[in-house]
Amino acid sequence: MNQIAWVLVFVLTCTLLSSAQLSPNPNNLSNTDLDTTFNQYQMRRELNSRVLETVNQGLRWLELQQSADGLFHNHPGITGLVITAFLRHPKDVYSESSHPFIKKSLSALLEMQQENGGIYDVSKQPALPNYNTSVALMALSAAKNKEYEEAINRAQQYIKGNQQIDEESPYYGGIGYGSRSDVYDLSNLTYAIQALKDSDEDDAEVWSKAVKFLERCQNRSESNDLAWAGDDGGFIYAPSGESKAGGTKSYGSMTYAGLLSFIHAKVDATDPRVEDAFEWIRNNYRVDENPGMGQQGIFYHYHTMAKALAIYEKTKGGSLTDVQGQTHFWFKDLAEELMNRKIEDELVTKGDIRDVTNPGQLLAKEGELVKLSYWKNEESRWMERDPLLVTAYAILALEVGLDIE
16 A cells, blocks of 8 residues: 555544544444554554565665676576566666666567567577566566567567467467477466556457366366366366376465466456355465465465455455454565565675665665665475575565555
8 A cells, every 4th residue: 555545544543533532423433443443554554664675675686686688597587577576666766767777678588579479588498488478578568668569569469379279178278388389287377367467468358268277277166177176266287187286286376376367367256266266265374385385386376475365356455364254464464474584685885875765865875784685495396496586576476565555
């Protein structure tokens, strides 16, 4: 929630407190309700301040990791995620014009655009064309630069062209890696849908096909026509029955991916498929691990969790009630967990460093120490031992929460 909105909440709270003290009307809010509202305001104000500082420290660390060619870890996907994290700063303080390193990275991504519209490095194997194109598309869209419109359109067409359109295929509606035509999975589809939505490509035909694929990744036999389907409402990796958690077991990151994709594909929040996915989340809510996977893929999980809960009708206000009836302020839980997991660092500056959110404030003079932060997962699966990748995931998750209204 932005600062102005929280000020309005504070003013409203003070007004209500005054009314409650002056009016004998028993229908007024109770003092307990008013105290709760005020405490929530205070909590979010204090939390947001700490989260914003953590985001700024993480971005300062990321900026130092850029290679001379503009890429991060010589990888288009990681570069796209990192630059998107800069461009989604809640204070809009990073841009191509104010920070030339961003322009350098975006130019490097554009140089990788292939004739087919995809954005990936053909010299790297696996090339992961869909993943890399989707993330690059997110970054280019976040730049809001009209010069990129043609490149964005070509990338959109490439992604849509990867969708399985054979109605006889169990993978109908899915989007795969792009380099392996027989592999379609929920993770690839989620990234593709997110990229299309971020770039304002609203294609009803793509969404309709995608919904069928989503049904076939959900443990919900009422809507999943495949033999392996169970009934817990959660999601697995692919319609083949493959679950990274073993067997056909639902797990956290894919269930949040399924919920997020249903919402983006315009499935109503009251639809039973959506409600059953949310029921799984309520049954398995936690932030100390990726439910069903432990620490594997936990930063991917955080990123997807934040995106899904920030836009889902029942949780977008920042709270979630689990099946035991306990209310969790999910963004506070997530933010505290991420701040506890951050690795602090510092460096001696080569020049004055100013606060990006307040240029008049000097953070450190030349020769002084400045604080940095990054993250790392000791579990290496899905590249999560790479601190650049997981730091981008962490910052993007925190930025999503800071935007909650």
